Amino acid sequence: MKKLLSCAAAAVALSGLAAVPAHAARDYVWAAGSSTVFPFATRTAENYAKKSGKKAPKVESLGTGGGIKLFCGGLGEGFPDIANASRPMKKSEFDACAAKGVKDILQIKIGFDGIVVATDKDGADYNFKTEQLFLGLSANVYKGGQWVKNTTNSWDDVGGGLPGNKILVYGPPPTSGTRDAFVELAIEAGARKFPSIDAIRSDNEKLFKAKVDPLRNDGWVDAGENDNAIVGTLTKTPGSLGVFGWSYLEENMDKIKGSAINGVRPTAQTIADGSYPLSRSLYIYVKKSNIGVTPGLEDFLKEFTSDAATGRGGYLQGRGLIPLPPGQHQAQKDTVAKKTAMVRPAS
Secondary structure, three states: OHHHHHHHHHHHHHHHHHHOOOOOOOOOOEEEEOOOOHHHHHHHHHHHHHHHOOOOOEEEEOOHHHHHHHHOOOOOOOOOOEEEEOOOOOHHHHHHHHHOOOOOEEEEEEEEEEEEEEEEOOOOOOEEOHHHHHHHHEOEEEEOOEEEEOOOOEHHHHOOOOOOOEOOEEEOOOOOHHHHHHHHHHHHHHHOOOHHHHHHHHHOHHHHHHHHOOEOOOOEEEOOOOHHHHHHHHHHOOOOEEEEEHHHHHHOOOOEEEOEEOOEOOOHHHHHOOOOOOEEEEEEEEEHHHOOOOOOHHHHHHHHOOHHHHOOOOOOOOOOOEOOOHHHHHHHHHHHHHOOOOOOOOO
16 A cells, blocks of 8 residues: 555656646747837837846847747747737647647737838838839749749839839848738739739739749849948938838938838827838737746736827837727737637738
8 A cells, every 4th residue: 555655656747747838947938930020029128127126128120920830849948938929829830839739829919010012211202003013023024924933123114103123122031920910911912913913812822922922033132231321321222222110210210211002101199090001910829838837927028008108109019019999909908817818811
């Protein structure tokens, strides 16, 4: 009997040890992902540390795709608690998370952002139509019933009224959510303006994306995840354009200016009301299992969704974040309070 009790006690002890999360040793919050969300997460981390007296969360700019991939890599201290994202998580990413045991995920929308096409303040003014962005930047164009390589050299060859500058655009790499959103909201939307191409999409969406989504390598330059570096490039490269989030334009209006898209210029108001065509939502994704395990994680989430941070007039609005309407803002607070896990995305 004593031997049986000893075995049982040992089993309980071992099971208790197994239940201790592998990352409990990490004494700080770790967030990784979108370069657009990066300045907002960094500012929130600074304020959280100042208010709480605890260690500031570690925030890394890896791009949305890179951040979600690392986040979904598994549980434990070697993987982030939070993935910052400038687009919604994809179904394939959600499934990749589940395959690694990351199953209960909180999706928290922190606000709105706009993707801008900017140039040097002293450069030419641009008023793009989305179809012109497609014709200028997609690697392939559709002519005579077939797809051919895009060889257009200057913007005035793309459409009347555009400046005669060479097509040269610095933007984020394929791992970036900004790149994904730009392709969807500008390039794909522009391609669909042509009935023959939209018919291809209706018949075969996979073919449509395969032909439309790749950006040309002789006019688009992958400039990394450092959007401030793109801003600097614009001031040194006359006639060039840059693609990045609204906050970087707002912070550098003494150096650069944003282009109009379909006749609408990027402003806080046009992004918030959706009239600016390249508007989008920003998110953070959180491992529910890490709440209560990673020290400070729940308090950091409360700070991120507080009125002081992401509410109207909050300190992140001063940094360039476009706040959510009050009802949506409250819903994000409720998600944190109730720890409500997201459902599997539809696509």
